[in-house]
Amino acid sequence: MAALLEVKNLEISYGDRVTVADVNFALEQGEILSIVGESGSGKTTVIRAAMGCLPGNGRISGGDVIFEGRSLLNNTADQWRAMSGTAMSMIFQDSGNMINPIRTIGSQFIDFIRRHDPAKSKSEARNKAEEMLASVNLPNVKTIMANYPFELSGGMRQRVGIAMAMTFSPKILLADEPTSALDGTTQAQIVNQIMDLRAKYNVTVIIVTHNLGLASYMSNKIMVMKNGRVTESGTRDEVIFNPKDDYTKTLLAAVPIIGSEPYYAA
Ligand SMILES: Nc1ncnc2c1ncn2[C@@H]1O[C@H](COP(=O)(O)OP(=O)(O)OP(=O)(O)O)[C@@H](O)[C@H]1O
Ligand SMILES: [Mg+2]
Helix, strand or coil: CCCEEEEEEEEEEEECCCEEEEEEECCCCCCCEEEEEEECHHHHHHHHHCCCCCCCCEEEEEEEECCCCEEECCCCHHHHHHCCCCCCCEEEHHHHHHCCCCCCHHHHHHHHHHHHHHCHHHHHHHHHHHHHHHHHHHCCCHHHHHCCCCHCCCHHHHHHHHHHHCCCCCEEEEECCCCCCCCCHHHHHHHHHHHHHHHHHEEEEEEEECCCHHHHHEEEEEEEEEECCCCCCCCHHHHHHHCHHHHHHHHHCCCCCCCCCCCCHC
């Protein structure tokens, strides 16, 4: 079977500066890839490139991104817009950043749904939004629809972000440090929420994290980056139990690894 998403010799530049190079990975449906590495190593740049949303003067300067057998490099802006939120969705570090602070959750969730699916009436969109909020275990969804973002906790806002991201059953969910703004207990809840979505919808997940312990817990593939290069890449067990690179070993020394199997295989 061909991979759902294949990244081949990817090179990304900001202006004239090659920032990330030689990135390769292939993911089947339902796989979870963690991208791990220090600040500035290029993690966000890689997932943004895969979604066609590089900031500033960022561009793919070499290699290819192939989704369902088709290169995305020649996508028009309209094609990227059509894919975003439907074929691929992104969850950010703090969904507060992508949610408008001066509008209720309900009004922006309904707009989001109708923007991607104009055939839906307002009340159909409202029902869909409430169904999605309930599916990520938010209580009292009618109250949440009427709330402003600041009236929710960080964990609740992140669940709203996940609910929106999952609305159109994307094949790929990209999560950029989705838990790093949260406290420990809430972090675990959000991680388990993402794992549940994978189990329920067989969505492919790419998660960016500083934390190799979290990567070990969640993923079946791990890619380690440093200075815009991949220093190590492999299955979860290869990277965790048989690391080849010194930098991976240093990262591993810093975190406790629990269990011998990734969470979802247990
Ligand atoms: N908009 C931009 N314009 C120019 N250079 C950028 C831009 N965004 C990122 N870079 C550069 O790309 C490199 C990788 O940045 P990136 O944000 O991908 O790192 P990261 O691994 O996600 O770091 P962090 O863990 O801090 O989020 C850095 O050298 C950064 O300066
Ligand atoms: Mg980043």
